[in-house]
Amino acid sequence: MERKLGLTALTALVLSSMLGAGVFSLPQNMAEVASPAALLIGWAITGIGILFLAFAMLLLTRLRPDLDGGIFTYAREGFGELVGFCSAWGYWLCAVIANVSYLVIVFAALSLFTDRSGSVIFGDGNTWQALIGESLLLWFVHALVLRGVQTAASINLVATLAKLLPLGLFAVLAAFAFKLQVFTLDFHGIALGTPVWQQVKDTMLITLWVFIGVEGAVVVSARARHKQDVGRATMLAVISALAVYQVVTLLSLGVVPRSELAEMRNPSMAVLMVDLIGPWGNVIIAAGLIISVCGAYLSWTIMAAEVPLLAAQHGAFPKILCKQNKNHAPSASLWLTNSAVQIALVIIWLTGSNYNSLLTIASEMILVPYFLVGAFLFQIARKRQDPRLIFAATGACLYGLWLLYAAGLTHLLMSVLLYAPGLVVFMYARRGNEEVSFLQNMEKVAICLLLAATIPAGWFMLS
Numbered sequence: 026m027e028r029k030l031g032l033t034a035l036t037a038l039v040l041s042s043m044l045g046a047g048v049f050s051l052p053q054n055m056a057e058v059a060s061p062a063a064l065l066i067g068w069a070i071t072g073i074g075i076l077f078l079a080f081a082m083l084l085l086t087r088l089r090p091d092l093d094g095g096i097f098t099y100a101r102e103g104f105g106e107l108v109g110f111c112s113a114w115g116y117w118l119c120a121v122i123a124n125v126s127y128l129v130i131v132f133a134a135l136s137l138f139t140d141r142s143g144s145v146i147f148g149d150g151n152t153w154q155a156l157i158g159e160s161l162l163l164w165f166v167h168a169l170v171l172r173g174v175q176t177a178a179s180i181n182l183v184a185t186l187a188k189l190l191p192l193g194l195f196a197v198l199a200a201f202a203f204k205l206q207v208f209t210l211d212f213h214g215i216a217l218g219t220p221v222w223q224q225v226k227d228t229m230l231i232t233l234w235v236f237i238g239v240e241g242a243v244v245v246s247a248r249a250r251h252k253q254d255v256g257r258a259t260m261l262a263v264i265s266a267l268a269v270y271q272v273v274t275l276l277s278l279g280v281v282p283r284s285e286l287a288e289m290r291n292p293s294m295a296v297l298m299v300d301l302i303g304p305w306g307n308v309i310i311a312a313g314l315i316i317s318v319c320g321a322y323l324s325w326t327i328m329a330a331e332v333p334l335l336a337a338q339h340g341a342f343p344k345i346l347c348k349q350n351k352n353h354a355p356s357a358s359l360w361l362t363n364s365a366v367q368i369a370l371v372i373i374w375l376t377g378s379n380y381n382s383l384l385t386i387a388s389e390m391i392l393v394p395y396f397l398v399g400a401f402l403f404q405i406a407r408k409r410q411d412p413r414l415i416f417a418a419t420g421a422c423l424y425g426l427w428l429l430y431a432a433g434l435t436h437l438l439m440s441v442l443l444y445a446p447g448l449v450v451f452m453y454a455r456r457g458n459e460e461v462s463f464l465q466n467m468e469k470v471a472i473c474l475l476l477a478a479t480i481p482a483g484w485f486m487l488s
Contacts (some may be wrong), residue, residue, distance in 0.1 A: 031250050035258035037186075038324050042238025043266045044188060045127055045321030047231075049134075049314045051270060052277035053293035054231050056286035060214025061278050063224035068271050070225065071232040074424030078395060079239055079263040081402045081421035083256030084414065088405055090252045096240050096394050097336050103401035106341065107451065107468040112394045113336040114447035115440070119390035120329030121362060123237065125369045127322040128159040134292060134314045137307060156374045160367060162319075166326050167363045171354050188320055191313030195294060196272050198301045203279035210282050229431035230389075235270055237391055238324065239263055240398075326362070333358040343454050389440040392432055396425030438482040445479045448472060 030038070047054075055064055085092070085099060092098040096116050101109025129150035135158075136147035147155045214224055239259065249255050273294070277286060280297060289296045292314050298306025334355035337346035348357035399421030406414035429437065 030254075032254040032258055035249060035254055036261050038327070039238060039258055039262035040265055041188070041317075041320040042324035042328065043236055043262065043321075044192075044269065045123075045238075045318050045325075047235040048192065048269060048273060049292035049294045049310060049317070050130075051231070051235060051274055051294075052286055052297060053289045053291055055228060055274050056278065056283045058217075058227040058231070059224040060212060060217060060221065060283060061208055061275070062213045063221050063228065064274060064278070066221070067225045067228040067232060068274070070427070071229070071236070072267050072271070073420070074427065075236050075239060075263055075267065076260075077417065077420035077424050078398065079259045080417055081399050082240060082259050084417060085398070085402055085405075086252060086255045088402075093335065096398065097332055097341070098339070099401040100394065100397040101339060101341065103404050104397065105465070105468065106455075107471055108397065109339070110336065110341040110451045110454075111444060111447065112397050113332050113341055114450070115390045115444060116394045117329060117332045117336075117362070118443055118447075119237065119394075120325055120332065121365045121369065122390065124163075124322060124325050124329060124362075124366050125373065127318045127325065128162060128366070128370065129155070129373060130292075131162065131315055131318050131322075132158050134311045134318070137295065137311045151373050151377050153374060156370055159370050162322075163363055163366055163370070166323055167359060169323070170326050170330065170359055171350060171356060172352055188313055188317035191309050192269060192273070194309065195298060195301075196269075196276065199273075199276035199280055199297070202301055203276055205279065207282055208275075208279035211284070214283070216284060226431045229428060230436075232270075233391070233428055236263070236266065238321070238328075240328075240395075326359075329362045330355045330359040333361060337454075341454055342450065389432060389436050390443060392425070392428050392437070392440070396422070396429065399423075399425050435485055438478065438485055441475065441478045441482045442486065445475060448475065 059067060089099075089102070092102055097109055097113035100112035131150070132147040132155040133150035136145075136149070139146040140148065145152065147158070150159070213221055217224060219227070239262070277293075277297060281300065286293065286297075292310060295307050295310035295314070298310045300306070302309075333342050333346045334349070334357075336342040337344055337358070346355075346358045346361060348355075350356040399418055402414070403418035403422055406418045
């Protein structure tokens with residue numbers, strides 16, 4: 026009999042999937058594009074928006090408890106088979122890219138201990154030595170998840186508690202070292218040469234990246250012991266993560282000036298800890314980052330394998346992905362996901378790409394699935410004519426639209442190049458599934474528009 030996940034395990038799953046590598050590089054990432062004034066505005070927008078999104082997920086788990094799988098099933102139920110598939114495909118690609126980024130950053134962190142001037146072993150996580158290490162870790166976690174989601178979730182709970190220790194220590198030390206005159210130096214970022222509002226926009230993909238995983242409990246809701254725990258776990262994890270991110274970024278700007286922070290090597294929190302407590306700071310943060318990322322990677326492996334399983338059960342992905350092993354782990358989906366991760370790791374080694382480039386791609390792929398969550402709630406709210414539901418749904422939709430706007434047309438076009446190949450999978454799954462009807466006229470139009478968009482997207486990428 027399959028063991029179900031309780032509130033603590035679900036909360037740890039969501040929190041661990043959000044608190045990954047990003048938090049340790051967040052001080053430099055944010056200081057590079059935004060002033061303290063812009064960060065205060067950006068975190069206010071992100072905080073309100075992500076709470077609306079989390080609240081929308083909480084409401085949907087209560088209004089439609091029959092829809093196990095969240096991200097995919099909400100889009101499918103509300104907007105049809107094709108939109109549901111695109112949501113699942115985009116989310117799955119985001120999860121694959123996120124997993125690749127986590128493996129890369131683990132070995133980039135290990136380079137703090139192994140690399141010396143003139144001797145590069147792990148580098149930015151894109152050397153051949155890093156590729157071997159990443160591959161070993163990839164298939165070790167693969168074997169762990171095959172033993173059952175509950176087993177993996179229990180290990181993840183321990184990793185989540187362990188990662189909070191170095192973050193808490195950093196927060197305490199940074200609070201003592203905080204200087205208001207350092208924080209207010211060039212408060213509006215005149216040295217950046219961009220208006221405050223543009224700075225705010227520039228932070229959006231970064232703040233979205235560190236919150237990717239907010240849907241973790243919703244994705245595995247079919248494995249929850251009690252359905253009401255899904256929404257509670259989501260809200261608890263979001264509030265906790267929001268507090269951690271704000272403390273880390275804002276206190277850092279009071280420890281060293283923004284211009285200096287922007288030039289630091291990542292993980293920038295390690296550099297700051299060296300300033301605060303000496304050489305041991307590097308060891309503490311690097312160890313914390315490795316534990317944190319391994320925990321997040323474990324969470325994301327569970328979620329990345331769950332989505333193709335759910336999509337296959339509803340006929341959107343090939344039926345072969347419905348297969349589960351004796352431990353109720355999504356074995357076929359897991360093999361597909363980790364094979365894709367392995368191929369991506371080889372490409373990273375060949376191209377010399379790094380964590381930051383993966384961050385941008387993963388953030389782009391999640392924009393549409395997140396917007397569709399709010400849009401589905403809005404659809405339900407309109408039918409029920411409930412003002413409170415309409416208010417919550419409107420907030421979630423506006424945040425989704427804001428993210429699409431902040432990402433920019435170029436980034437959206439680039440994501441089309443990753444959505445388009447999925448149409449082959451969609452058509453194959455439809456062809457082999459007698460329970461699903463033929464393409465509707467609107468679906469045919471949407472497919473033509475998506476394929477047409479690949480032409481300017483390809484031109485942008487080449488130029």
